[in-house]
Amino acid sequence: MAAKETILFIPGHMCDERLFAPQIAALKGRYNIVVAGLKAGEAFETYIDNALEAVGDNRFNLVGLSMGGMLAAQMAAQHPRRVLRLALLSTTVEPEVPERAQTRRKRIERAKKAGLETIAREELAPSYLAAAHKTRTDLIDTVVAMAVDHGVDVFAAQSAAMTARRDCRNDLPGYKGPVLVLCGEEDRLFSVEKHKDIAELFEHSELVIQSAIGHLPVLEAPEATNAALETWLSRRV
Incomplete structure (x- = not known):
């Protein structure tokens, strides 16, 4: 085999x-x-x-x-x-691109103040899903859970790595x-x-x-x- x-x-x-x-x-x-x-x-x-x-x-x-x-x-x-x-x-x-890098920096600052769950639920998940899936709580909850489990420090590190790619x-x-x-x-x-x-x-x-x-x-x-x-x-x- x-x-x-x-x-x-x-x-x-x-x-x-x-x-x-x-x-x-x-x-x-x-x-x-x-x-x-x-x-x-x-x-x-x-x-x-x-x-x-x-x-x-x-x-x-x-x-x-x-x-x-x-x-x-x-x-x-x-x-x-x-x-x-x-x-x-x-x-x-x-x-x-510079505009995306600026968006990442703003999200890092907001995540430090408001928490990752807020960022993931209000910004990440809505930007990821097609119109037909905007209200699918299973997908939204998965995106939020994964983000929260990584934490703010990882969020900042990954964001910086993407900016420098x-x-x-x-x-x-x-x-x-x-x-x-x-x-x-x-x-x-x-x-x-x-x-x-x-x-x-x-x-x-x-x-x-x-x-x-x-x-x-x-x-x-x-x-x-x-x-x-x-x-x-x-x-x-």
């Missing part, structure tokens, strides 16, 4: 394995599942080193969403031979494995056009755009997202 392939999931900002719960449930019997922890560290390099240590020496499939996608892109650019297949969800490979656009064409680029049509953080730009960087990419879905396709449309991942995982390397 052939050894199971490994999938490394990298969560988004202030998220953990709960972000990928539907995908883990669907894939865990057939793959070795590793979820990167992003609570320790203050720079992308540290997060990447910790994730590589967690996944071990073998090659692996790599899935990242939002901040996790930024990290996955940098990891694939730096360690292309380690990554069997690459999936970039709801993300960007470009550097931070590198531009990966020139390095990514060197990655030659199968690539899935997936986004929601109603993602207000990273547009469909930006995801088209990402897909064009790679020689072997597939772009999947989900209608009436926001920034969290893994939770908003788990069955469709799982189907896209299954197709991606079936591609030869």
